[in-house]
Amino acid sequence: MSDFAELSVEGKKYQLPIVVGTEAEKALDINKLRDESGYITIDSGYKNTGATKSAITFLDGEKGILNYRGYSIEDLAAKATFLEVAYLLIYGELPTTEQYAEFEGAIRRHTIVNEGVRTIFEGFPVNSHPMATLSSLVSSLSAFYPDSYEGKDNSDRHIIRLLAKLPTIASWSYKRAMGHPMNYPKNDLDYCSNFLHMMFSLPVEKYEVDPVVASALNTLLILHADHEQNCSTSTVRLVGSSQANLYSSISAGISALWGPLHGGANQEVIEMLEAIKADGGDVSKYIDMAKNAKTTGFRLFGFGHRVYKNFDPRAKIIKKAADEVLAKLGVNDPVLEIAKGLEEAALNDEYFVARKLYPNVDFYSGIIYRALGIPTNMFTVMFAIGRLPGWIAQWKEMRAAKEPIGRPRQIYTGATLREFVPIENR
Numbered sequence: 185m186s187d188f189a190e191l192s193v194e195g196k197k198y199q200l201p202i203v204v205g206t207e208a209e210k211a212l213d214i215n216k217l218r219d220e221s222g223y224i225t226i227d228s229g230y231k232n233t234g235a236t237k238s239a240i241t242f243l244d245g246e247k248g249i250l251n252y253r254g255y256s257i258e259d260l261a262a263k264a265t266f267l268e269v270a271y272l273l274i275y276g277e278l279p280t281t282e283q284y285a286e287f288e289g290a291i292r293r294h295t296i297v298n299e300g301v302r303t304i305f306e307g308f309p310v311n312s313h314p315m316a317t318l319s320s321l322v323s324s325l326s327a328f329y330p331d332s333y334e335g336k337d338n339s340d341r342h343i344i345r346l347l348a349k350l351p352t353i354a355s356w357s358y359k360r361a362m363g364h365p366m367n368y369p370k371n372d373l374d375y376c377s378n379f380l381h382m383m384f385s386l387p388v389e390k391y392e393v394d395p396v397v398a399s400a401l402n403t404l405l406i407l408h409a410d411h412e413q414n415c416s417t418s419t420v421r422l423v424g425s426s427q428a429n430l431y432s433s434i435s436a437g438i439s440a441l442w443g444p445l446h447g448g449a450n451q452e453v454i455e456m457l458e459a460i461k462a463d464g465g466d467v468s469k470y471i472d473m474a475k476n477a478k479t480t481g482f483r484l485f486g487f488g489h490r491v492y493k494n495f496d497p498r499a500k501i502i503k504k505a506a507d508e509v510l511a512k513l514g515v516n517d518p519v520l521e522i523a524k525g526l527e528e529a530a531l532n533d534e535y536f537v538a539r540k541l542y543p544n545v546d547f548y549s550g551i552i553y554r555a556l557g558i559p560t561n562m563f564t565v566m567f568a569i570g571r572l573p574g575w576i577a578q579w580k581e582m583r584a585a586k587e588p589i590g591r592p593r594q595i596y597t598g599a600t601l602r603e604f605v606p607i608e609n610r
């Protein structure tokens with residue numbers, strides 16, 4: 185295959201270098217296109233546009249493949265701990281025993297959050313959405329750690345702080361909404377057990393972490409850990425490309441994730457399934473509403489994906505885990521059966537088949553979160569805790585590559601030059 189593609193426009197020919205990745209993905213490099221031809225490209229939603237080269241995560245949307253640094257999501261979800269996967273994403277290799285002990289140990293020692301951050305948190309309305317408080321408080325960390333923007337590149341310390349403190353901050357929302365005293369982390373617990381302790385233990389009785397729940401949480405966090413250049417990760421990279429500090433960049437990613445078309449979908453899915461259940465459980469009615477979205481405005485949350493035009497491999501793992509976890513916990517959630525019925529109906533409907541719409545990571549995750557006792561409005565917070573190492577890894581890669589500030593072009597379609605008209609003459 186030639187190393188160049190040829191573009192012919194207005195009688196001139198331009199050579200566009202061809203870039204081929206390690207998984208045989210191909211791209212046309214248009215870095216010089218405007219300088220040479222005066223043309224830019226335009227691609228609403230970046231459906232055909234690569235923002236960068238990355239060695240972190242590989243997706244094959246047609247085959248339903250997801251690999252982190254070359255390891256399959258199936259392998260990692262079955263065999264690794266979340267912090268092993270976090271280390272892998274951020275530093276490129278699975279940690280040795282010593283590396284893991286140092287990494288995990290450092291995280292354990294940074295789980296306490298400055299009491300000043302808690303004071304800020306207590307200024308929020310009691311029933312604030314946890315994503316509103318999470319994005320705000322993560323951004324506030326840059327005020328508590330000014331060396332994060334004073335040009336001292338000690339991002340590893342900030343990486344540890346973020347991984348360590350996000351679960352602590354997340355648990356505050358639940359405890360405050362419940363009117364319960366907030367818990368401090370316990371350094372003798374592993375990452376997932378510590379989060380469950382902070383969420384659910386009460387000073388009035390001994391709290392034992394259920395290993396089934398901790399294991400399910402570990403799997404869910406791994407499945408959410410990275411997903412190449414999705415909306416929130418692209419946001420983190422773009423904000424970081426201006427040399428903004430890590431806390432500000434991650435806070436921007438949390439805000440992008442909150443959108444119902446992105447990470448906010450996991451909350452929307454459960455609310456949608458609850459609405460179907462309350463409406464008698466007739467999934468065909470909702471399939472029809474989704475097919476007539478232009479008039480009904482209804483969308484089947486948890487379905488469809490920009491990249492996956494086959495099953496989202498994470499959805500397959502979560503669906504299997506949902507059956508196992510609910511059975512082990514003795515939870516009978518009718519919403520699970522409605523979800524399966526909806527999936528079955530959609531996968532046999534021409535509208536969805538023609539558009540290659542399959543269940544995505546958000547379709548079943550909320551059913552497990554609910555069985556673990558996580559409230560619905562914290563589902564996207566759980567997504568953020570899982571995605572944090574991916575955001576950090578991508579931010580670190582962008583900085584290490586010294587990528588230029590992200591600044592897309594546009595095609596102007598507004599009014600051409602015109603004279604100012606004084607207000608008395610308008």
Ligand code: SDX
Pocket residue numbers: 229410411413414415444445446447449474475477482483484485486487488489490491539541544545546
């Ligand atoms: C995540 O990018 C990532 O990797 C994201 C993520 C990650 O890990 O970071 O995987 C996490 O965000 C998963 C997606 C969660 N969102 C949802 O479940 C919301 C519902 N899904 C859709 O809104 C939609 O599928 C998107 C946003 C996920 C993808 O949108 P696209 O790629 O822009 O596709 P589109 O909106 O152009 O849809 C193509 C067609 C349209 O029909 P036509 O106009 O061609 O007739 O499919 C239809 C859409 O109307 N369609 C749906 C649908 N999703 C797309 N119809 C009904 N229900 C849906 N869910």
